[in-house]
Amino acid sequence: MKTLVLGLGNPILTDDGVGIHVARVLATRCRRDDVTFAEASVGGLRLLDVIGGYERIILVDAIQTRDGKPGDIHRLHPDDLRASLHSGSTHDLSLPGALALGRGMGMTLPNDESIVIIAIEVEDVLTFGEACTPAVAATIPRAVEAVLIELGTGEQ
Amino acid sequence: MKTISIDPITRLEGHGKIEIFLDEEGNVANAYLVVPELRGFEKFAEGRPVEEMPRITPRICGVCPEAHHMASAKACDAVYHVEVPPTGKKLRELLYSAFYVADHTVHFYILAAPDFVLGPDAPPAERNILGLIHKVGLEIGGKVIRSRGMGMDIVGMLGGKTVHPVGALPGGVSKAINEEERAQIEAWGHELVEFGQFGLQLFHDVVLANKTYLDMILSDTFTTPMYYMGLVDENNKVNFYDGKVRVVDPEGNEFVKYAPKEYLDVIAERVEPWTYLKFPYLKKVGWKGFVTGMDSGIYQATPLSRLNAADGMTTPLAQEAYEHFYETLGGKPVHGTLATHWARLIELLYAAERIVELATDSEITDPHVRNVPTETPDEGVGIVEAPRGTLTHHYITDEKGIVQKCNLIVGTTNNYAPMSISIKKAASAFIKEDQVSEGLLNRVEMAFRSYDPCLGCATHTLPGQMPLEVLVRDADGNVVEQLAQFIE
Numbered sequence: 128m129k130t131l132v133l134g135l136g137n138p139i140l141t142d143d144g145v146g147i148h149v150a151r152v153l154a155t156r157c158r159r160d161d162v163t164f165a166e167a168s169v170g171g172l173r174l175l176d177v178i179g180g181y182e183r184i185i186l187v188d189a190i191q192t193r194d195g196k197p198g199d200i201h202r203l204h205p206d207d208l209r210a211s212l213h214s215g216s217t218h219d220l221s222l223p224g225a226l227a228l229g230r231g232m233g234m235t236l237p238n239d240e241s242i243v244i245i246a247i248e249v250e251d252v253l254t255f256g257e258a259c260t261p262a263v264a265a266t267i268p269r270a271v272e273a274v275l276i277e278l279g280t281g282e283q
Numbered sequence: 284m285k286t287i288s289i290d291p292i293t294r295l296e297g298h299g300k301i302e303i304f305l306d307e308e309g310n311v312a313n314a315y316l317v318v319p320e321l322r323g324f325e326k327f328a329e330g331r332p333v334e335e336m337p338r339i340t341p342r343i344c345g346v347c348p349e350a351h352h353m354a355s356a357k358a359c360d361a362v363y364h365v366e367v368p369p370t371g372k373k374l375r376e377l378l379y380s381a382f383y384v385a386d387h388t389v390h391f392y393i394l395a396a397p398d399f400v401l402g403p404d405a406p407p408a409e410r411n412i413l414g415l416i417h418k419v420g421l422e423i424g425g426k427v428i429r430s431r432g433m434g435m436d437i438v439g440m441l442g443g444k445t446v447h448p449v450g451a452l453p454g455g456v457s458k459a460i461n462e463e464e465r466a467q468i469e470a471w472g473h474e475l476v477e478f479g480q481f482g483l484q485l486f487h488d489v490v491l492a493n494k495t496y497l498d499m500i501l502s503d504t505f506t507t508p509m510y511y512m513g514l515v516d517e518n519n520k521v522n523f524y525d526g527k528v529r530v531v532d533p534e535g536n537e538f539v540k541y542a543p544k545e546y547l548d549v550i551a552e553r554v555e556p557w558t559y560l561k562f563p564y565l566k567k568v569g570w571k572g573f574v575t576g577m578d579s580g581i582y583q584a585t586p587l588s589r590l591n592a593a594d595g596m597t598t599p600l601a602q603e604a605y606e607h608f609y610e611t612l613g614g615k616p617v618h619g620t621l622a623t624h625w626a627r628l629i630e631l632l633y634a635a636e637r638i639v640e641l642a643t644d645s646e647i648t649d650p651h652v653r654n655v656p657t658e659t660p661d662e663g664v665g666i667v668e669a670p671r672g673t674l675t676h677h678y679i680t681d682e683k684g685i686v687q688k689c690n691l692i693v694g695t696t697n698n699y700a701p702m703s704i705s706i707k708k709a710a711s712a713f714i715k716e717d718q719v720s721e722g723l724l725n726r727v728e729m730a731f732r733s734y735d736p737c738l739g740c741a742t743h744t745l746p747g748q749m750p751l752e753v754l755v756r757d758a759d760g761n762v763v764e765q766l767a768q769f770i771e
Contacts, residue, residue, distance in 0.1 A: 139327065139342050168342055168447065172389055172431060227413055231421070232428050255327035 131181040132274060134166040135174075135188040141256045142197070142249035142263045146187040149247070149270045156271065162278060175225045179234050183241045185277050187270060190246035197262040199248035200270055205239050245273050301727065303710050309717030313573065314707035316699060316731065328689040333362050333660060333680045334453050336689075340676065341447045343693075348447050349382040349438060350669035350694065351676075353524065356451035358676040361544070361663025362684070363453045363656035370649040371455030376524040377468070377641040378441040378450065379667070383523060383634035384475050385434030386670045387586075387627050390735045391482060392427040395624045398732070399490050403499070403725050410725075430478040433471040437638065440464055455653025465648050472638035476600065479632030483604055486628055491611065500621045501612070504712040505730065507704050508533040508618040509575045510565060510582035512697065513589030514668045515540070521593040521633065523668040529592045530565065533577050535616040538565070543666040546675055550692065551580075553700075562700045563692060573703050581704070584672030584697035585734055586626035591616035596629070598636035604629045620705050623733040627670075660684040669694035671735050698734045705730040 134150025137143040147166045154164035167177050178184050190201060205223045229236050247270055250260045258264065306312040324343065328336065337355040341348030353375060360367055367375070397410045400418055408414075416424040442448030443457065450456050460468070490496045499505065515529045516522040529540045530549070541549050552561035553570045564570050564580035571579040582588070596602045608629060609615050612622055641647060664677045672694030679688040709730040713723035 137342055139339065140321065168348075172393070172428075173435075176432075176435065224411060224413070228416075228424065228428075231413065231416060232424055253321050255321065255323040 128161060128182045129180075130162045130183040130185065130278065131178060132162060132164045132185045132187065132278075133177065134164075135168070135170075135186055137168050137252075138166075139255055139257055141251040141254050142259045143189050143252040144257070145189050145247045145249060145259050145263050145267065145270070146245075148259065148264075148267055149187045149245075149274065152267060152271050153274055157275060157278065157280060159278070159280065170222070171225050172228075174222070175229050175234070179229065179236065181235075181237060183237050184243070185274055186242070186244045187274060188244060188246055189249040189252060191249060191252070195248035197248055197250040197260065198266040200266065200273055201244075201246040201248070202273070203244040203246055205242050205244070207244075243277055245270055245277070301706055301731075303706075303714070305714065305717070309714070311707060311711040311714050314710050315573075315703045316706060316736075324691065325689050328678075328686050331686050333359055333678050333684045333686050336676070336678065336686070337451055337453075338447070338449055340691075343691075347382075347386065347669050347671065347694070349379060349442070350667055350674050352442070352448045352451055353379055353667045354665045354669075354674045354676040356453065357525075357543075357665030357667065358663045358678050359453035359665070361665060362660045362678055362680055363663070364658040364660075365454040365654050365656040367455045368649075368651050368654055370459070370646050371652040371654075372525070373641050373644055373647055374441055374456045374460065374652060375451055377638060377647070378438055378448065379524050380634040380637040380641065381434045381437035381441075381468075383434075383670060384479075384631055384638070385431045385438065387631040387634070388427060388431045388434065388478075388482075390670070391624060391627055391631070392423075394732060394735070395627075396485075396489075398725075398729055399493075399496060399624075403729060404722060426478060426481065430475055433475060437468055437471060440468070452653060454656050457653070459650045459652045460648055462648055465642055469639060469642035472635060472642050475635035475638060476632065479628070479635040480600065482628045482631055486625055490625075500619045500625075502619075504709055504726070505620045505705070506618045507575050507620055507701065507708060508616075509579065509701060509704075510538060510568070511588035511591035511616060512582050512584045512673055513592035514666065514673065515593050516597070518597075519594040520597045521589050521595075521630070522597075523630075523634070525667075528666060528673060530582060531592050531616060533575070533616070533618070535591065539567070543664040543675070546664060546666070546677070546692075552692075560699055561696070563697055564700070573700060573707070575704055581700045582697070583701040583734075584668075584694065585623050585701075586630050586670075587617060587620075587623040588672075589668060590626045590629065596633050598633050598640065601629055601633035601636055604632060620730055620733050623735075627735075671695045672697040695734070695736045698736065702731050702734050702736060705734070 132150060132153060134147040136146040138147045150164050150166050165177065167174065205226055226236060247263065247266055249263050302315050303311055304313045337352050337359060340351035340355045343351055393412045397412065397415045401410045401414050438448060442450040450458065510530055510532055512528060512530045514522050514526045516526045519529065527540050527542055530538045532538045539549055549566060550563050551566040552563050554561055565582055568578065568580035575581065590605060590608065596605050608625060609617065612619065659682050660680045662679045664675065666673060666675050674694050675692040677690040678686055680686055706727055709726040710723065713720045713726055
């Protein structure tokens with residue numbers, strides 16, 4: 128299945144870049160012809176540009192929930208974002224909104240079941256810096272494993 | 284004192300919070316936009332080679348990486364005292380014009396148009412691009428996606444990457460274009476000009492032809508006279524990429540015109556105890572609090588302010604639209620916040636026309652696109668007009684080009700004070716004697732949305748909704764009423 132693993136976040140904003148760090152590790156640990164590893168620091172329509180044409184998408188991203196502990200890992204689908212998260216951009220579409228628009232326009236996009244979001248609970252997303260805080264950095268190997276499990280593949 | 288708090292429930296992106304304070308009579312006393320400030324960029328930049336800045340600064344913001352890329356490259360040109368060859372400049376402006384088309388398209392069609400096409404009182408679940416397509420037809424969705432896509436493809440062609448451009452270097456750009464690329468850009472440019480005209484026609488048919496909307500644009504609720512800032516060329520015409528920054532007063536007279544390196548003579552930043560944010564204002568007028576008018580140093584930097592600060596547009600169709608704009612809205616300057624949407628569409632058309640002009644310029648395929656810096660680096664300021672306002676990058680380096688100090692004034696920052704003022708005005712019309720009437724959230728949302736704020740300046744993480752939660756608190760801080768909605 129043509130799969131995209133996409134690390135999302137800002138790699139120079141401390142924990143915000145955790146998804147990108149995970150994707151970078153994955154790219155060195157897993158090589159399969161049907162899987163593409165990429166990173167992006169965008170959302171909404173810009174995100175739609177990146178994810179079009181795949182049959183399955185695994186997004187790895189940072190998240191902050193009310194009672195979350197830094198380092199917790201959540202496995203979500205786009206619909207969960209509507210219910211459980213309140214991330215937003217004042218300038219662009221939400222992920223579910225972008226997906227609905229893309230589908231409405233006839234873009235090739237997987238259904239929601241085939242879009243998995245591995246979301247890592249983070250601590251500091253307001254300070255510029257290239258490294259994650261310790262609790263979040265320590266989670267990166269577990270997040271890598273979580274994605275490998277999604278891919279149905281052990282370490283290669 | 285009661286406090287009404289419009290608060291995104293938690294943050295990942297675009298996390299802002301609106302605080303509305305009521306007086307003893309239960310009317311609006313003050314309103315502020317509270318945004319958690321990203322910290323430590325200056326420190327992050329210190330010690331890095333300055334030529335890395337055009338690649339690092341686009342990461343600050345997932346919404347307008349191209350604007351940071353350009354301001355940074357221009358600041359580097361200044362640091363190295365290097366003149367960019369004419370074709371290098373033109374390619375940069377071409378990329379930047381394409382970015383403007385894409386960015387303004389997203390704002391108008393995805394965020395602004397639903398308020399007008401579906402109506403300001405339509406429920407948020409319908410008041411979005413999907414509702415818009417449902418009402419106007421699938422064809423419009425196709426046009427929007429295609430036009431934005433063409434803009435981004437040009438950015439990708441010239442910038443090296445579509446997501447984070449790397450094309451501009453100190454002294455120019457990294458790559459010239461060939462005839463085939465030029466012809467493709469020209470063809471897209473013509474299509475984008477048509478799309479720009481389509482947008483103005485749509486605005487005319489949907490907004491201007493509807494007396495209720497026109498009255499709303501001209502209404503006191505959305506009128507905030509202040510100083511207006513924008514980059515202009517040597518003939519005082521709007522320019523996004525280069526020139527001097529011109530500021531006009533609330534009556535439209537030129538107050539100051541400054542070169543990038545003079546910005547600290549003109550702009551000061553106000554620090555308030557309740558927020559990390561700094562509020563830029565005009566030094567010579569002074570800070571008089573969150574008030575508008577001739578005596579208050581607050582200025583705005585938006586599509587509306589750019590038109591107000593200039594004497595016109597350099598391209599024919601945009602100039603025509605510019606004249607129509609001022610004829611319809613009662614002459615210069617226009618103070619109606621909601622007119623910013625119209626101004627944005629005029630800028631979109633201008634940017635599309637610039638794409639065609641630059642793509643048909645006889646020098647545009649010239650291979651000489653960069654002058655390699657040879658001077659000793661020291662200090663430089665670069666300014667461009669970001670879609671969300673005048674963007675200033677200022678670097679000081681040692682003789683090896685290592686950044687010692689860095690100062691940025693990003694687009695939205697210019698508008699923090701004006702946004703607070705606009706929110707207060709809109710809220711005042713909907714809160715009377717403790718009674719919060721229907722429509723408050725939508726009007727407050729429309730007021731700050733017209734500024735197209737980029738609150739986190741790093742929009743990328745788990746993109747979702749912009750939730751608004753309004754908490755009405757009594758004098759003891761107890762929540763007596765709660766309103767919430769999700770903006771999609």
